[in-house]
Amino acid sequence: MKMDLLNYRNVKKCHYFEPIYKRPTKYITYKYNDVDVIASYDGYDSKRKSIKINRESRKLNLSHIYHIITAYLYFKENGKEVRGVEVNLDNKIQYFSERWIMRKIPLFKKEVELFKINKQKIPGNYCKFCNIKNECHNELLKNGDISIVPGISKSYLNLLKDLNINPFNAVNKIEQVPPQFRKPLYNLKALLNNEVIIINKFDIPKNYIVYDVETYRDIDFLHGILMNNKYKPFLNLHNTDDALETFLKFIDSRKEIIVHYDVYDIKRLQMITKNISHLYKYLYKIEDRSYDLYEKIQKNIALPVTSYSLKDISKYFGYNWRTDLNGYAIFIEYKNYLRGNKDSLEKILMYNEDDCRATSTVLENLRELMK
Incomplete structure (x- = not known):
């Protein structure tokens, strides 16, 4: 039995959960009361005798505490001296001493015993x-x-x-x-x-560009465009009005229909431009040319998939995704990029391009089906 602490919110609901995305970190497995507890750490300070753990969260939660305990027990079992654990939560470092950890072990033991009870496959x-x-x-x-x-x-x-x-x-x-x-x-x-069941036929644009945005908290740091089968990214890593205006001017200069999957992408543009008067003017033309492919499918098409996510539908139509990223993983990878890992940004760009190309793949397949 595996108790995966990196995905504990999901694993606790369904023990059979196996994550698609593997976050960049150092993985460890520690056997505790006949359960393989999977955890991670990000470094070990040999001078301070402390383990380092990075998490994308504003506050400490129970899964973080279980991580601290597991990493501590793993290092001790492998002969490492450990005086405490440092946890970096949203760039705020908290230190947990060996004494604090020892007091929390009974809580961890109780959680492991409860985890052993439920073994059903529960969809969600x-x-x-x-x-x-x-x-x-x-x-x-x-x-x-x-x-x-x-x-x-x-x-x-x-x-x-x-x-x-x-x-x-x-x-x-x-x-x-x-x-x-x-x-x-x-x-x-x-x-x-x-x-595939076509309930109602609907118009599919001939001339279009695909749009997809990537967001980290309130920062829309990447606006991706697919046009004439060519991908064009507009990065706004420092969240400036000038960079956003460059993207909006480009969209404004085009006449094609703007295809996106789900209303989220357009809503983000509405939110970030509403308080910037010289940028808000671009929004009207964008909204008038907006085409939500997700809404069209939900109302008019039935597909042999168990989720109407872009990834599932595009995979059904044969699109091969090049990364294991998802919406939550983008959050982790972008934070990793901010820590200096340039490879994370490359992965995000690849994921955004796949989002755009997958949307186009679905659109073109539906066009053929409705002929």
Whole structure:
């Protein structure tokens, strides 16, 4: 049994969770009461006899405490002298002495014992970050668990029950079901039959550019554009109005439809320009040319996927992602870049380009399907 502390919020909910993203750090495994506890550390100060741990958080939480204890026990078992652990939380260093750690070990022991109890496969939002999601979801579907189908929740199933509708029977006569209940059933049918179902046809732009933004807290540090199959990044690492205006002027100079996946990208532009009068003027033209591909798919298409994330849909259409990054990983990698690791920025640029190219791949495949 593995107790992965780097992904403990997810692992605690489902012990089978295997993260896709592996953060850049030094991994360790320490066996404690028959459980393999996976943790990490970022350095060891031989002079101060202290372990160093970096975390992207504003405050200490329980998983950090378990990390501190695990790293301490691991180093002690391997013959290293340890007087304490330094934890860097959002550039604020906190020091935890050996005495403090020893007092917390009973808390850790209790957590490990509780962890051993629950061994079920429990689907949730965290599944999209799991390496065995497809295998696991296929198994659940074969066993009749349709909670992994987009749109099918407990409340939705209760509503169908009140209407005396069996979802497995209803997929063959969806048009007889009230309109507000149909889309999740189309999603279920698409999964059961492994097919794309076009519920309603919609217009797909011929001339377009793809747009995707990367954000670190309140800093939109990268605006990526795909135009004529060429990727163009606009970096704004220092969060300046001039750099943002360069990007907005470029967008303003184009006439194509601006395709993005989900409304988040345009909302970010709305937020960062609303208090800057000389930049806000660009927003009107951008909003008028905005095309949310996610919204189009959610309303009109059913796909044989268990998540309508861009990554899952584009993979279905054959797009190969070059990194293991996700939205949370961007946060970690950008913080790593700020610490001086230039490779992290290269990974982020590659991920952003993949976001743009994946969006284009989905759009073009849908165009072919609707001919």
